[in-house]
Amino acid sequence: MWAFNNFYNESIIRSEYIPNMDVLMLQITLLLSLGILFIPKSMRYYFLLCLQLIVTFITSYWAFEAFASTESVVKVLNFQILGEYPTFVIDTLSAFFILTVNFTSLTSLLYSKGYLKPFLKEKGGLAIAWHYFNFFWLFVSMILVCMLREGLLFLVAWELMTVSSFMLVLFEFEKKAVIQAGIRYLIQMHIGVLLLIFGFLYVQFKTGAPIGFDSMEAYFQSFQAFPIFLVFFIGFGIKAGFIPLHTWLPSAHPAAPSHVSGLMSGVMIKMGIYGLLRTLTYIHSDLVTIGIFITLVSIVSGLLGVIYAIVQHDIKRLLAYHSIENIGIIGIGIGLGVIGLAIQNNVLAIMGFTGGILHVLNHSLFKSLLFYSAGSVYQKTHTKQIEHLGGVIKTMPYTALFFLLAALAICGLPPFNGFVSEFLIYAGAFGNLKTATFNFDFLFLGVILSLALIGGLAIFCFVKVFGIVFLGNARTKNISEAHEVSANMLMPKFLIGILIVAIGVAPILFVPYAVKAAGVFGDMGSLPAEIFTSLSWTGILSGILILMVLVIYGIKKIFQKNKVISHNTTWGCAYTGADAARHQYTxxxxxxxxxxxxxxxxxxKKKFEQFTEDEIFPSKREFxxxxxxxxxxxxxxxxxxxxxxxxxxxxxxxxxxxxxxxxxxxxxxxxxxxxxxxxxxx
Amino acid sequence: MTGMALLLAFVTAFFIPGIIGAVKAKSCGRKAPSLIQPMFDIFRLLKKGSVYSNSTSFIFQIAPIVYFATIFLGLFFLPFGAEKGIFGFTSDFIFLAYLLAIGKFFMILSAIDTASPFEGMGANREAFYSMLIEPVFFTIMGSLALVAQPPSLGNLYANAGALSDTPYLSWMIIVFIIYILFNIALVENSRLPVDDPKTHLELTMVHEVMVLDNSGFDLGLIQAANALKFALYGGLIANFFLSPEFHLITNVAIFLGMGVLFAIAIGLSESFRARNKMKKNSLYIVLMFSLAVLIFFLILAMNSKFILT
Structure with missing residues (x-):
């Protein structure tokens, strides 16, 4: 890709002279999206797919252009809003987020075809069209958020994102819980927007510059940074779901259809992270306070997110809490990066930011895969309650495999992608213990310990989910009647799976993009060479591990060649009266x-009736x-x-x-x- | 001699379970079995056929293999004193810790896969204690990394002498660290006081109850992996005593000697100690954790990062 550098640079120069075909095409595509409400039922999905592919192609092209050049890519639209031509500015940070959004939105749309199939009969044609229309605009608005710097337009795109996702959550609007979750989401998002508006207006009021990100530069140079940073942090943090701003997440994700949950949890909440990062690029003072603040809030989010996840028994609610945990991990990376900037430790800064930004991509991959797999299980078994499932691996083996893959990745285990980003953050904290001062050593220890605990708790949580849902015996009847989902629904999972393994085994190919995205925080150089060596070693060792498993499997086959391999019931410690389904660990x-x-x-909360003393023959009780x-x-x-x-x-x-x-x-x-x-x- | 540690770890792994058994037998007045009896048992198991539960899926079949492979690969990281292991790179101990976690992840899943209430319970306990012990290991590594840059297993041991300006103070800390590593080894290998491998009651077991349904080759593999795990932790402890100034043969003798001492210590502690109540276990691990954090602060103090006045 880097070989095309010159080509891209030329095209930027040329684009000043010829009319922007790409911008024109994007505008037409966006206009065409209205057509989805009018075309025949059977065509809608393909029509939307075409539109989305066009947008994906154009914006990805811009993103790679931004990665290849040293300056931001600027695209000016052909019409005026409020007397000005809206401008897209794409730097490496925007580019990284755009690519992440593009990929997950595409898999989400692909998955939606199969997932929405049962709904096609019961829902009216317009309801589906409206759903797809909002889906497209959620996707577009996320891209716009990444590209717009001008304040009013940014806020419009931000609001568009909220409203369209609200509509998507309300897909099953006939359920009371869905409406409640939707309203809660809408209200909390608007508290966030209010804070953002206040922040932008205050900055404009103090500096006199036009509303927008670019006026922050002037503000943060002459005023104390922390208070107004806090306003933006809360505004963006509600979207991202930092604890204690997270309460909309666990209700909105289970209410939405699975492809939407995957999209919202995978990329939409990351727009909060994007906003936070964008704000941070303008701040050059107060960085120590801000860095410590972000790190501490993130540690709390990471730990509490997973701690609350473990006790959830609705699989999608559980996954929603895991989003909070991962936002915490991302935040820890960003916090370390900011501290690195503050104490002028370039190695720490680049490793923190790179780890955090890479985890944005990683989380978008395994979380969407988890939501899609959970959605498949829901579609076939009609339950989201973990306690009602069990033994699904026997009827839905591929879905189970994908869930296992994503579970291993989210736990940060090698050879999958989660390990790479967590490793960078770990290594950043470990590597700077010697040189840092006492206070920061203390903080780094906190970071290391919380990452270790988060990892351990995540393993605890995912062996629970995978074990109870997919392994053992079926706890209810309709599981044994379930069957594997269609190839339509497996294909997007397969795409994500490939990327998860690819990042884990060959991190060297992907980490440089995250490094480039982190470059917006100033010239910090690249990752230290020894970290690249470590990353390539982890890739190689992952390969060796897989090979070793295969070899031992072969040895096992040889050893067992002429031996009796029999099947029997599980050893119940000599007790044979057990009900295979009900006596399992729950x-x-x-x-x-x-x-x-x-x-x-x-x-x-415990609900039960106490036994009384005079009750000789106790009546039936429930607990x-x-x-x-x-x-x-x-x-x-x-x-x-x-x-x-x-x-x-x-x-x-x-x-x-x-x-x-x-x-x-x-x-x-x-x-x-x-x-x-x-x-x-x- | 990069492969030396690996070779020696195999040798210690071969004898550690036997030595533990022998020490336990001696201390209660029984006649000890042969030192390599456990290895005979493993070999006998490897040659047997297997019974698989009807409830299980392929997870149950591959879990012992993954478990063994991760620990086997983990041994390649074992440094030989200041010399790095066969694999050694910056922050390699993070990879090592997560590598061991993969094996555990699959073993826990395989226990749930059997749909047995006992094994589910064992799986739950194993997951819970491993989750708690992980930060302890990382704190120890972090404490050593306070004086070593870039941190890698080999480098950590090379700089362990520099924990403080005065050698005997360094040694004092190292003794502490070894004490904690020893306890981590006890928890990770499911030995007393956290778990009693010889108990009769499944309800009170952790690791042993997880592998109730494994038989034949799989069980042999798990037991072999456990022996290797002992060697891994024994090696991590032994490395503190090696020095590049010693002759190679002296170093080898120290490494093996520490392995034997490690096994004897486990045997003795199992002979004269009762198992914790299940509920006490988590507090016991938290105690180890607070000791580890104390060490971290001690090293900070000794490197005059903060002054005690």
Whole structure:
């Protein structure tokens, strides 16, 4: 690809003289997207596929152009909005995110064909068309977010992203839980947007420069960075799902159809990370505080994300909590990078940023694969409850294999992609222990320990999910009736799987792009040579491991050649009366010692009736327990209940249903204004 | 002699289970079996046929192979004193730790695959304790990396003498580190006080209950892997005592001697110690963790990164 450098550079020069065909084509494609609402049912998917491929092709071309050149690629649109020509600016950071968005959106669309098939009959034609229309615009808006720097347009694209994804979540709108999740998502996103608007306006107010990212440069040069950074961090962080801003995630992902969950969790929440990174490129002061702040918040997110994931029994809700965990890992990388910038340690900076940015790609791959596989299981067994599944590997072997692959990758195990990005962050922290000062040593130890714990907890969680869902015996009937999904639905998984293994075995081919993307933070040089050596070694060793497994398997075959290999029931320690399905270890019992160990972090609810002393022949009892996210309970649910109570008709006058009360409120509003004006307060 | 550590690890692996058994037999007044009896057992198992549960899938069949392969490959990282192992690169211990985790991941899955309530329980405990012990190992590596740059297993050992300005203080810390490594080895190999391999009751087991359904070649492979795992941790401890100034033969003798001492220590601790209550195990590991963090701070203090006044 680098051989084409000159070609790309020439084309940039040429593009100043000839009209931008690519921009024109993009505009026409976007306009054509309206057509999806009018064309026949059977054509919709293919029509959308064509449109998306065109957009993917054009923007990927721009992205590679940006990777190949030393300067940002600038594309100007042919029409004016608010008296100005909207401009796309694509630097290496945008390029990296664009490519990530393009790939996952494509697999998501491919997967949707099979996933939506059962819905085609029950849903009206327009509902499907509307869904696809929003899908396309979610994809486009994510690309636009990566390319627009001008404030108003950026916010419009950001809002477009929120609204279209909201529509996508509402696909199964006849369910109450879906509506609730959707509304919660919409409200929380708008708190985020509000903060972003406030941030942009405040920067504009202080500097006088036009609204947008570029005016931040001037602001951060002359004012204290941390307070306004905090505003942007919360604004973008709600999208990304840092704890405690995460509460929309665990309800929105299970509510959405699986291809949308994959897309939202895989790439949409990363737009928050993109915004954060983009903001950080303009900040040059206060970096120590900001770096430590990001690292600490990320450590908390990473740990709590996986801790809460373990006790979830809805498979998609569990995966949603894992998104929070991975956002934490990404954040840890970014935090280390910022600290590296702050203490002028280029090696730490480049390794932190590269690890974080690469993990964005990695997470988008294995998380979408996990959601697609979970969706396939849901489609065939009609349940998302882990406790109702079991033994699915026998009926859906390929889906199980893909889930296993993604599970290994998300746990950060070699030879898969998750290991590469985590390794970079680990190595960044370990490698700088000797030279850093006491405070930072302390922080690095925190980073190392939290990564190790996150890894261990993730393994704990995914052996639970994979073990209970796919292995053992079927816990309910409809599992044995399930069968493997169609090739349509396996193909996108296969594409993702290839990339997961490729990044794991040959990290050398992919890491340089992340390094280039990290280059937007200034010239930090490339990764140290010994890290490249380590990365190639991990690739080689992964190959050796696979080879070794094959060789031992061969030896086993030779040893067992003339031996009796028989099959029998599981050894039940001489007890033969066991019910093969019900006597298995359950997900709840698997999570129990973990729950016990970290009790203060959960709000656990147990429902049962106590036995009384005079009850000689006890009646039939039921017991149920449910562990919930403490933050969600204390931060969202408790205040909401309080406000509801406050405004309910019994407790307060505000909703008295008496017209004269309402008129009185209006009058008192004017009265207060009058008094305040007289007192010269406003 | 890059392959020396690997070779010696094989030798120690061959004898460690036998020595542990012999020490345990002697200390309770029994006649000890031959030192290589466990190896005979493994070989006998390898030649046997197998019974597979109807509930299991291919995961159950490949898990012992993956487990063995990861530990076998892990031995290649074992340095010989300051000399790096066959594979050695910057931050190789991260790869080593994650490599061992793959094997564990598959073993835990294979236990759940049998659909047995006992094995599910064992799997759960194994996953839980491994999760807790991981940070301890990384803290130890981080403590050693405080004085070694770039950090790699070989380099960590080469610089272990420089943990402090004064050699005897360095040794004091190393003794601490060895104590923790020894305990990590006990947890990772499922020995007392975390797990009792000789208990009769499945309900109180961790590792042994996980492999209830494995038989024949698979069981032999698992036992061989366990022996190699002992050698791996024994090697990690022995490396502290090697020095490039010694003659090669002295170093070899020290390495093997430490392996024997390691086995004797395990045998003795198993003979004179009771198993923890299951609930105490997590606290026991947390104790190891706090000791490891203490070491980290000690080294920081000795390198005058923060001054105690």
């Amino acid at each position: 997900a709840t019992s698997f999570a129990d010692n973990h729950l016990e160990f970290l009790k203060p972090l959960f709000s656990e 149920s327990s449910h562990a919930d996210d403490l933050f969600e309970e204390k931060l969202i649910n408790a205040p909401t209940r309080f406000i509801e109570k406050l405004f309910s008709s019994e407790n307060f006058l505000l909703q008295s249903a008496q017209l004269h009360h309402y008129v009185f409120y209006a009058i008192s509003f004017f009265a207060i204004i009058l008094i305040l004006t007289l007192l010269k307060i406003i």
